[in-house]
Amino acid sequence: MNVQDKYNSKLISLEESLAKIKSGDNIITALAAAEPQQILSNLHTISEKVKDVNISNCLPMQNYPFFADEKYKDSFFTEGWFYSPGIRKAHKNGNVSFIPNHLHFAGTKRIQHRPCNVFLGTASTMDKHGFLSLSLSATYEKEVIEQADLVILEVNPNLPRTFGDTTIHIKDIDYVVDVDYPVAELPVVEPSDRDKIIGKHIAELVEDGSTIQLGIGGIPNAVASELVDKKNLGIHTEMFTDGMVDLYKSGAITGTEKSLLPGKMVATFALGSKKLYNFLDDNPSVSILDGNWVNNPDVIGRNYKMVSINTTLEMDLTGQCCSESIGHRQFSGTGGQTDTAVGAQKSKEGKSIIALYSTANVRVSGSDERKTISKIVPRLTHGAVVSLSRNDVDYVVTEYGVASLRGTSVRDRVQSLINIAHPDFREQLRKEAEELGIR
Incomplete structure (x- = not known):
């Protein structure tokens, strides 16, 4: 049987x-834009035929009815490695739970x-x-495919053909569904003025010949735009992201000085x-x-001058x-933050950078009023999840500067972080630190 006959x-x-x-069934779906949109969009239609189906997903790109509508919770229970807006909103319905994880060990x-008996992907x-x-x-x-009993893939001509561990032969797939819909996109966030300032601070820490890791959002996009004049950067x-395409086309990325998979x-x-x-x-x-x-900290650390750039909500x-x-409310996920932050510090001349705005404008509970709060705080909000241990934090950047925490005592950290907090909150932070005995 030739391969086309095998496919058919x-x-x-x-x-x-x-x-x-x-x-x-215990189902695992592919991540983000690789998820099978057609199957997942129609999964709720079999709700009267199935019970107790468990679905593990990561960064779902749509607000699928099977988890968005609580009337299907007897049929489907969803557990996610990383929340996106739709699944975050559905959490309150009682049919969604979060899976704490470091991304390299998630699967x-x-x-x-x-054990997963059904894998759904594209x-x-x-x-x-x-x-x-x-x-x-x-x-x-x-x-997951290697372990699952049943593998179903939506085959979409709009998906790019990529190389690496994405290659799979038709003999290793149980069923295929032909589809033709646009690939899910993530809108490019234009950097704000604060993003641009933070981006400049971070770019000053990135040396020529560094291998970089970037995330998503305004700050990473601003960083990418500030790196266009660097030389011989690498990507691990x-x-x-789109920012990496721009850096490659600008000539900043060549990969010639990478120590791991150069070029x-x-x-x-x-x-x-x-x-x-x-x-x-x-x-x-x-x-x-x-x-x-990719996300194994020991592997990341094999890159010379590895620089990881991540963001945080509160420090x-x-x-x-x-x-x-x-x-206590789950907003997103740990993802690869610890993986990359720890890995970068294992690297020879490597750096881990955590960026955040100095302030946030939040709604006052029980009213329509809003107030400005500091995102550098004496103690984290009650119930807050520690995504990255203080033992693993290296450089911290806000629009007010850079704090290097590597090897520092708590007393030094307090002073360094107050120095890059918003000026309106610095005196209050000093006072609260003293009252709490943080020194």
Whole structure:
């Protein structure tokens, strides 16, 4: 049987794919833009036929009815490695829970706890040799596919064909569903004035020949725009972004001085605009590799001059970072923050950078009024999750400057962090630190 015949023998309809799902199944779906939108958009339609289906996901891109509408909670329970707005909102319905994790161990620990019997993902069009590409994520997908009893992939011609651990042969897939819809995009956030100031501070810490990791949002985008004049940068990152495309096209990224996979831009997933997806398509200079390897701190540390750049929501005066919750309320996830922050500090001449705004404008509880608060605080908000231990914090950057915490005592940290807090809050921070005996 030739590969096209093999493909055709595994081709099923959407309705047939949904019929494969049974009560009690443990399903894992691909991450972010690699998730199978058509199957997930229609999963709720079998709610009367199934019960107690458990679904593990990561950064879902749509507000799918199976978790958004609480009337389906007897049929589906969703557990996520990283919350996006839709699943964050659904949490209150009682049919969603968070999975604490470091990204490089997310898949491994999950299937050790609860073996997956169904994997749902996506792939680009099959080539003449029978190979498809998992396209936009190899974070945990390949590991789960190898363990799952049933693998169903939506094959979408709009997905870019990427190289690395995304390659899979048709013989290793149980069923395919042909689809044709636009790939989910993440709008590019234009940097604000504060973002640009923070971006300049961070760019000053990045030396020529560094290998960098960037996240998403205004601050990382501002950093990317400030790095265009750097020379011979490399990429070893959790997430491949639009900013990296711009840096490559500017000539700042060459990868020639990388100590690990020189010349290759390395990531474990990609998420962004159509411009990014077009850049990735059939581009052998980008390797999308297994997150268990890419995000392993020991692997990250093998890069010379590794610089990780992450953001946080709130930091206390000793350096503890809350990057994923607002008080006790889960907002996003730890993701790869600890992986990359620790890994960068294992690197020869490496640096880990945590960025945050000095203030936030928040709603006063029980009213429509808003007030400005400091994001550097004497103690974290009650119930806040510590995403990055103070033991693992290196450089901290706000629009008011840079604090180097490596090797410092609590007394030194208090002073350094107050110096980069908003001026309106510095005296109050000193007073509260003294009252609490933080020294």
